[in-house]
Amino acid sequence: MGILKWLGVLAVAALFAAGAWVATQRQLASPIARRLGPPVVVGDLTLTPVLFATNDYYLYPATARADEGRLVVPQNRERSSGPTVDLHFLRFAAATNDPGTATVYLAGGPGDSATLSAAGDRFEFLMQLRQAGDLIVLDQRGTRFSPPELRCSGRYSFPPYEEATVERRAPIIAAHIRECMREFAGEADLGAFNTRESAMDIDDLRAALGLDRINLVAIGYGTQVAMEYMRLFPDRVSSVVLAGVEAPHQVYKLPSAIDAAFNRVAAAVSASVSRFPDFRAAIRDLLEEVDEAPPRVVLPGPEPIEVVLGRLDVESWIYSLLGERDRLATLPRAVAYMLEGDFRGLAQLAAVARQNNAASLMSVAMGCTAGVEPERLERIAAEAEAAILRDFANIPLRAACAAWTAPVLGPDFREAVQSDVFTLFISGTLDVRTPVENAKEVMEGFLNASHLVIEGAAHDDDLLLSSPRIAEMVVAFLRSEPLALDRIVLAPISFQTQ
Numbered sequence: 001m002g003i004l005k006w007l008g009v010l011a012v013a014a015l016f017a018a019g020a021w022v023a024t025q026r027q028l029a030s031p032i033a034r035r036l037g038p039p040v041v042v043g044d045l046t047l048t049p050v051l052f053a054t055n056d057y058y059l060y061p062a063t064a065r066a067d068e069g070r071l072v073v074p075q076n077r078e079r080s081s082g083p084t085v086d087l088h089f090l091r092f093a094a095a096t097n098d099p100g101t102a103t104v105y106l107a108g109g110p111g112d113s114a115t116l117s118a119a120g121d122r123f124e125f126l127m128q129l130r131q132a133g134d135l136i137v138l139d140q141r142g143t144r145f146s147p148p149e150l151r152c153s154g155r156y157s158f159p160p161y162e163e164a165t166v167e168r169r170a171p172i173i174a175a176h177i178r179e180c181m182r183e184f185a186g187e188a189d190l191g192a193f194n195t196r197e198s199a200m201d202i203d204d205l206r207a208a209l210g211l212d213r214i215n216l217v218a219i220g221y222g223t224q225v226a227m228e229y230m231r232l233f234p235d236r237v238s239s240v241v242l243a244g245v246e247a248p249h250q251v252y253k254l255p256s257a258i259d260a261a262f263n264r265v266a267a268a269v270s271a272s273v274s275r276f277p278d279f280r281a282a283i284r285d286l287l288e289e290v291d292e293a294p295p296r297v298v299l300p301g302p303e304p305i306e307v308v309l310g311r312l313d314v315e316s317w318i319y320s321l322l323g324e325r326d327r328l329a330t331l332p333r334a335v336a337y338m339l340e341g342d343f344r345g346l347a348q349l350a351a352v353a354r355q356n357n358a359a360s361l362m363s364v365a366m367g368c369t370a371g372v373e374p375e376r377l378e379r380i381a382a383e384a385e386a387a388i389l390r391d392f393a394n395i396p397l398r399a400a401c402a403a404w405t406a407p408v409l410g411p412d413f414r415e416a417v418q419s420d421v422f423t424l425f426i427s428g429t430l431d432v433r434t435p436v437e438n439a440k441e442v443m444e445g446f447l448n449a450s451h452l453v454i455e456g457a458a459h460d461d462d463l464l465l466s467s468p469r470i471a472e473m474v475v476a477f478l479r480s481e482p483l484a485l486d487r488i489v490l491a492p493i494s495f496q497t498q
Helices: 003-013 114-118 123-131 166-183 195-208 221-232 255-272 279-292 311-321 331-339 344-353 361-368 374-384 392-401 436-445 468-478
Strands: 032-035 040-042 045-053 063-074 084-092 103-106 135-139 214-219 237-243 296-299 305-308 422-428 449-455 487-489
Touching: 045 084, 063 195, 084 114, 084 123, 084 195, 103 114, 103 123, 103 195, 103 221, 114 123, 114 135, 123 135, 123 468, 135 195, 166 361, 166 392, 195 214, 195 221, 214 221, 214 468, 221 237, 237 468, 255 279, 255 331, 255 374, 255 436, 279 311, 279 331, 296 344, 305 344, 311 331, 311 344, 311 392, 331 344, 361 392, 422 436, 422 468, 436 449, 449 468, 468 487
Parallel strands: 103 135, 103 214, 214 237, 237 422, 422 449, 449 487
Antiparallel strands: 032 045, 040 045, 045 063, 063 084, 084 135, 296 305
């Protein structure tokens, strides 16, 4: 395989490799094609009829009429006279003659824009939810379109010629976060950008729209906001769908849960790729080899660049490829090349990813204000010793929270949610970010829980888009109809070996 094809195998990991520990979101134009009428202002609420258009992947945009909304809420409800948040949302009318309760969609991240999710590949999925009632797509506080947007203006970089280690990286990230916090000191009450305030934002929106009750559909970090809403306002929610659940006490991830999901990935590879009869052992060998002898790669060009790779680079790259099925498909091929000593692709990505990184302070704020119990940190440290990726999943959060000085929510926020609300959990068996084990633990406190397991799904879009049956199941659930099944089996991943 030529170097260009080899780079193509790894290109999907570019934002996640090496130095890109704190994710940033692309700056896309607003998907509002045009206004269809004048705004209507009622108190702190503004509604404007608009034409919404997809703008992410489509040559010819799909469109839908909507009301674009703005609702002004306090940043900190304990100091209501202080600065405010300008919540942005879109309301799409029900596409049925028998609409039920309105549904609020919450994106993940933390820091993803629900509006941009709707403008991308999730458009069709979300439009199908209108078969159950009105759909409200809410941009959570601190995200794009709901200012203040907590995006750092500064940048941080890592030298390409140094081996990637936690000891070298963490202080650089912490310094960047401290500088970013100073940047927002006069504009944002950073301690108020937390999951609890976000949940109260939802209830303010519900009240402003004159709704007695709402449904919630959430993915990833959005499930935290949904569960906090269920805790605070149990009589104001009818039904809830939680895809890729992560409870507040699960923000710091257990290496054992990640390992269990990784083992399922490894088993799938070993069952279909003859080159790797024991894929977990192959990954372990690769990591140990890099740990013992960090690869040095000289990238050609007018000014050649020497890149020194470390185990952290390889862990970061593997973790990124575990995000979705299409990325997973490239994993065996790329591992094979690195086991043969070809690290050119990863070196190219590392050289790019180590330069000009910027943090999403929204993501940092929601993670750091969640806090963590000492007992969980002790458990993580003990489990990391045997885990294939050690404690890699928690390294970005640890590095950022070392600089966090704003208030942290107390232990009551991290207590298990107890609820009798009808709740559908959706999990993917190959999801290492929000493993099936998360849902099984959280469901213990839910009296009316159902669990849809997607065999062969990883994270992100896999949890909502990998089968048309998922949308059908979610709509049926929101309409209080019996669920037809509790498991969807996807076609086996066609792993790339050449």
